[in-house]
Amino acid sequence: MSESCLFCRIIAGDVPGDMLHQDEVCVVLRDINPQAPSHVLVVPREHMESLNEASHRDEALLGHLLRVGARIANDEGYAEDGYRTIINTGAGAGQSVFHLHLHVLGGRPMSWPPG
Ligand code: 5GP
Ligand code: ZN
Numbered sequence: 001m002s003e004s005c006l007f008c009r010i011i012a013g014d015v016p017g018d019m020l021h022q023d024e025v026c027v028v029l030r031d032i033n034p035q036a037p038s039h040v041l042v043v044p045r046e047h048m049e050s051l052n053e054a055s056h057r058d059e060a061l062l063g064h065l066l067r068v069g070a071r072i073a074n075d076e077g078y079a080e081d082g083y084r085t086i087i088n089t090g091a092g093a094g095q096s097v098f099h100l101h102l103h104v105l106g107g108r109p110m111s112w113p114p115g
Pocket of ligand 2: 002006007008009047048
């Protein structure tokens with residue numbers, strides 16, 4: 001837990017968050033500024049600044065985030081039409097909250113390459 005980290009504070013319940021799912025490893029909340037009809041964030045409970053900090057010990061955690069993201073996309077009804085999972089790593093890639101998280105977006109056509 002980092003007192004200065006927004007996602008740690010949401011996980012601790014100090015800041016409100018629209019939670020869809022919680023388990024012992026991660027929480028899933030709706031993005032406050034959605035970029036698609038469904039835009040959720042899969043956030044590990046453990047504070048880790050970005051994917052750059054992940055080690056081999058975190059491989060199960062990273063797999064869990066992806067599997068939870070797929071399940072949420074399924075629950076939201078986007079498994080068939082498609083959805084996008086994104087991890088922005090570093091400010092240059094658009095990361096603005098420095099607590100690792102997976103974006104899951106669905107409900108509209110997605111272009112490639114992303115901006
Ligand atoms: P990043 O830019 O780091 O990849 O993603 C951070 C995401 O967190 C952004 O999509 C942003 O809209 C979202 N966000 C920022 N502040 C809050 C907040 O207070 N609550 C929620 N639910 N999402 C937030
Ligand atoms: Zn944090």
